[in-house]
Amino acid sequence: MELRTLQYFLTVAQELNITHAARKLNISQPPLSRQLAQLEAELGVSLFIRGKRKIQLTEEGKYLAQQAEHILNMANHTTQQLTQMGEQTVKGFLSIDVTETCSASILPDIIPIFQKRYPLISYDIWCGNSNDICQRLEQGIAEIGFIREPFNSSNFEAVSLKKETWIAVVSKDHPLAAQTTIQLHELCEEPLFIPSRQPLQSEIHNWFLEISKPCHVLCLYNQIASIIPLIISNMGIAISPVSVKRYTDNGKLAYLNIIAPEHISFLSMIRKRHHVLPTNAEVFWNFVLEQNL
Incomplete structure (x- = not known):
């Protein structure tokens, strides 16, 4: 399987039209069709469902398109790095x-x-x-x-x-927003938004176990930007590293240092x-x- 053939295939997969892909690749349509047929024969699978005007990818075609993009990006990256x-x-x-x-x-x-x-x-x-x-x-x-x-x-x-403390992020309209610090036990009954990555979930749950109390997790997040609008609308409290303050809107949010006990991450x-x-x-x-x- 040559890189050039993968580039041909990926262009067709993106355009979903042989004529448009051939024009984009600056080659004629018959050689492009032959290359695709040879690729299917080499792999032993059908990559396309061919229609009169448009083609669709099979499941195998979708998988190959994903892998082809990765392979071509890696090849380009490798070439650039070797040149440097x-x-x-x-x-x-x-x-x-x-x-x-x-x-x-x-x-x-x-x-x-x-x-x-x-x-x-x-x-x-x-x-x-x-x-x-x-x-x-x-x-x-x-x-x-x-x-x-x-x-x-x-x-x-x-x-x-470096190391960072974890903080509580609340809406400016939340009853706790006037505070600058909050003790961990005060968060036990609050609906919490915590990171979804399993090791961080475990850390946070173990943090609450230090005071022998469970926490009420309402939502897991993998990117805090996705749940900030929900915090602003007062759905709950986010537990996040203190660096969240550097890229969120402090006009709509309040940040409370969590103490008794404090928690550090590295x-x-x-x-x-x-x-x-x-x-x-x-x-x-x-x-x-x-x-x-």
Whole structure:
């Protein structure tokens, strides 16, 4: 299976029309049709349901389209990185994966300074949860990740960068909004929004067990931006790292430090273990290590 054939297939999958795809690829329609037929024969599956004017993807076709996009992106990324390594210059796209709150907590303190020192660098920043980021680093899609502990570190080289407290986020209209602190036991009966990632769920439940009381979880979230409108509408209280304050609207929200007991989480920079980083990523990794976050 050649990369060129995958590009042909992916273009047809996106256009869902052989004529339009051939025009986009700047080739005639018969050779394109032959390439697709040969690909189906090679794989032993039907990739398309062919209609008179439009085609549709089979389930196998949908899967291959997903994988083809990943393979072609990886091939392009590899070519770019090898070119940069050969030139020994610090430039090109730097792939960074980051969680939502780690982005707010870490990147503003690093990227502006790094950009002044290395102005030829551009950035490909992808946001997801820690599990997704670990998977993408293992697959070689990204080079460096910033995630929140805990995580399975067996496949990664990790550096702990900073720590954060967890806070309660409430609507300005909530009865607790006038407070600046809240004791953990005061949250036990409140409808809570907590992170969906299992290790963080466990941490929060264990936190409440420290005071021998369960918590009432109304909602799990993987990106806090998705539930902030619900908090503003006074549906409940979000438990979140304090860095949420850096990118939410304090005109509509109040932030309460949770005490008695306080809870700390740690933020780490990670890379795949035994993985050779491209020049720009290696320079970035070492730059972050030099910073006093």
